[in-house]
Amino acid sequence: MIEANVIQVEDIILDFPLRQNGPAFLKEIFTGRFRRRKGTKTHFRALEGVSLEVRRGEVLGIMGPNGAGKSTLLRVIAGIYAPDKGVVRTRGRVTLLATLGAGFQNDLTGIENCYLNGSILGFSRKEVEAIMPDIIAFSGIGDFIHQPIRTYSSGMKARLAFSIASNMEPELLLIDEILAVGDADFVQRSQDRIREMVNGDATVIIVSHRVATLRNLCDRVFCMHKGKIVTDGTDNEVAFDAYKTYSAKSNEGSK
């Protein structure tokens, strides 16, 4: 079972609806199915036939210019978006770290938010309880942990959120660009923490724009462009080069 694929993505296609205008949209509801004007684009194809296989314990990096579909791909793997075509199979508990502090409630205390956020990320009360000392120590929040997080500075909130997420022991971890929060010292500690998590048993997919980070952490790196994976993952340097080429190209277009 060691070599088993824990994440298997087969030929995923995902379309996003383009929002229609008010009255036009109302009209479309009643008549759209029968009389759709020719030539109007109603959908944007975010993922166009993406396939991916991740083995247990592997660390995968995904790069790509803005809008390439990286975050969307992670959300499909996490189960947030159901693909329009294709299949996603995952084995084990998937934890997506896209936004820190999902579901944080200002009027609840730090402790209460730890349990709430932990449960949203898929961990039981006992699991959160077990790592509570680590969370408090790592975040460096001290006695404020018993205060409503409304009284926290934004840095404190971010530190608490990161501490919860990074002290959990996930099986399949999807990380979407959340690496820099808090002051310089905390950024350094969180980088180290991510490295620890990645070097542990977890299977990880990291989406990042930082070549250095991915070169350090990842076994395989893929590059995405316009909803497709454009490199084959055998040579990481090829993916980095492709990333540089494509992001240069897309930045040129915006000038």
Place this chain on the structure above:
Amino acid sequence: MADSGSTYAHEARPPFFSAPYHVVKNLRNHSNVLKHFIGRDLKVNYHGAVLGYAWSMLEPLAFTAIFYVVFVILRGSPDDQLPLKIMIGILMYNCFSKTFAATTKALTRNAGLIRQVYLPREIFVVSSAGFQIMQLALSLLILIPLMWIWSIEPTAHLLFLIPAMMGVCSVGMGLGFMLAPLQARVRDTEQVVNILNRAGFFLSGVFYSIDYIPDEFIDIYTLNPVAVFVELARVAVYGEMGKLTWDDFGYSSGVAIFLMLFGMMIFKRYERSVVKYL
């Protein structure tokens, strides 16, 4: 099966008839989150209030006092039980209307969270409904002192409060299950729900009890399951069935269960595709 060994695959077609089974299974697997959401809503609702949860009871108590002044003292109504009957009606109907409105908006209200983390989306609907039924249960505690004041003997009929509460809540949640995906697609839905709730208020025996309905209209009146469950709560307090029959109770329970099951089927059929619109 343990979490770590499970395989999760997105099927091309969501289930339809087996949807209630999947909903129950997901809720059991995520009961932790469900409890946290309901607890969070309860805590946040009375956050910072000195009297806290006591407000759930003080509010209906104040209502009763107001109705007493308006109906018994000012209008000289011969029925001095009227304030209590109206209060029960309001609590029960509010639970229905708030559940209906909150579950309809469950997806749009939690859009941020839904886009960030994966949770079975039925959790948002069920936790909204769970919060409302907890609120109702707290509020109904005020019946203890009020029944004492009105010297109403408690009877075994009080147990009817449980199906009555579950009844109003499940009708609201069943309808909410159906409309939540539509609300995600077309935000006008919640406005329509507000109007329906307002209309239902006058059709569900809130300001009058079933005794005021002429006999020839009773059969039509009891077609409305919410009206039956509202009346059932009064039956529970006063300890006599009055004009309500067991048939009404059976029929309304059937409607409530049907709405829940059918609501879940509709919800599971459409929730996946509407996430993109959130």
